[in-house]
Amino acid sequence: MPPSDHNKIAGIEFLRFTAAFTVLIAHYCHFYMYGYNAENYSISGQPLFHLLSPFYSYGTRAVEVFWCISGFIFCYKYGRIIYQKEMPAVRFFWLRFSRLYPLHLATLLAVALLQFVYRSRYGTNFVVELNDLRHFVLNLFFASNWGWQRGFSFNAPVWSVSLELLVYVFFFVTTYLFGISFFMAILWLAACLLLDNLLGYEGVFVRCLFYFYVGGLTCLCYQFIQAKFSRYRILFTLAAAILVVGSTRRFEATHDLDLWLLDCAVPMVLLIFALNSNLLENRLGAIADGLGNLTYASYLIHFPFQLLVMLLVGALSIDHRFAASPFFLGFYLISVLVLSHFVYRLFEMPAQTLIRRRFASNGKGDIRGEKGLPVKQPS
Numbered sequence: 001m002p003p004s005d006h007n008k009i010a011g012i013e014f015l016r017f018t019a020a021f022t023v024l025i026a027h028y029c030h031f032y033m034y035g036y037n038a039e040n041y042s043i044s045g046q047p048l049f050h051l052l053s054p055f056y057s058y059g060t061r062a063v064e065v066f067w068c069i070s071g072f073i074f075c076y077k078y079g080r081i082i083y084q085k086e087m088p089a090v091r092f093f094w095l096r097f098s099r100l101y102p103l104h105l106a107t108l109l110a111v112a113l114l115q116f117v118y119r120s121r122y123g124t125n126f127v128v129e130l131n132d133l134r135h136f137v138l139n140l141f142f143a144s145n146w147g148w149q150r151g152f153s154f155n156a157p158v159w160s161v162s163l164e165l166l167v168y169v170f171f172f173v174t175t176y177l178f179g180i181s182f183f184m185a186i187l188w189l190a191a192c193l194l195l196d197n198l199l200g201y202e203g204v205f206v207r208c209l210f211y212f213y214v215g216g217l218t219c220l221c222y223q224f225i226q227a228k229f230s231r232y233r234i235l236f237t238l239a240a241a242i243l244v245v246g247s248t249r250r251f252e253a254t255h256d257l258d259l260w261l262l263d264c265a266v267p268m269v270l271l272i273f274a275l276n277s278n279l280l281e282n283r284l285g286a287i288a289d290g291l292g293n294l295t296y297a298s299y300l301i302h303f304p305f306q307l308l309v310m311l312l313v314g315a316l317s318i319d320h321r322f323a324a325s326p327f328f329l330g331f332y333l334i335s336v337l338v339l340s341h342f343v344y345r346l347f348e349m350p351a352q353t354l355i356r357r358r359f360a361s362n363g364k365g366d367i368r369g370e371k372g373l374p375v376k377q378p379s
Helices: 010-032 049-083 089-122 133-140 156-178 182-199 204-228 230-254 257-275 282-293 295-315 320-324 326-364
Strands: none
Touching (some): 010 282, 010 320, 010 326, 049 156, 049 204, 089 133, 089 156, 089 295, 089 326, 156 182, 156 204, 156 295, 182 204, 204 257, 230 257, 282 295, 282 326, 295 326
8 A cells, every 4th residue: 555645445446447447438439420310339339349338338327336445445534433423514514525526626617618519510509418507506505406306417427426325424424423333334224125115116326325335345355354364364354355255247147237246346356455455566557546535536527528628529510420430439548548637636635635734724623634744534
């Protein structure tokens, strides 16, 4: 684990980056869209489909992987200190605000402007239809998927982050009151399954909460193994790997993605990465940390980047078949990742630091806790 941030588990940063990279590929289909309509599109006709077919076909399900990783990380970093009343609510939520809101606001405004230009030129919106005042206000308050929406709007991928904010509230309140333990994690998972059964369908909030606590339960298993059976780490890794292989083989037979991959394989992969993070030398750990830092930026900027590219394609009269080129796929992926690096360094971190220093200067306590700053509380 890199010495710069002892609150991070390097292996999980690799997994988080992989999930974000998967979303980039899954949304590549947007380059075939002109307004609301697709031209020359078939899922198997996308570049390098024979190599990337799982990403194209199932990549949007990386959202559940993100939720699972979030549950692991929040349990790991905050579970104990929230229950022991070492993390006040105002500090916890200000940390979340400073981490998530600045880039959300910037990309919201960017998409609003780009969609205005696109609509002025073509008389329609690009991919996402609902870009009206109602949905702008919902997005402004990070409430784009709290039940008042009529569909996806503006920078649509942020819907999963919006939903996760509600889970953060649930996590803080319940952890503050009852703590986080095997019993409590299993209780919330059982409640989610019961609620699904009573509703007759899977609500998105319940789905988010379920995978969040799948990650939390995985973290508790990791901490238990580390505390009691660390010398048998290899055996636990082997057992988890066997479950991953078995789940994958079962999925190939049934194509039941939720049960065999998301519900079984993903938490086992999380456990494997966590248990073996200490094998990463400082340099590899630093690489994992750097890749993990790209995830939020890449997730939020890839849609406005696509929108900008499509405006340029129209302005330059580029043949609409450009998206079928493997070279353009490579250009898109590299461009988003490079841009994400600069967005993180030049916008995310400065904005986050500014907000946290302002909070500290108002007498709320030192919550900076980022690279290059003293760490007095986890961030």
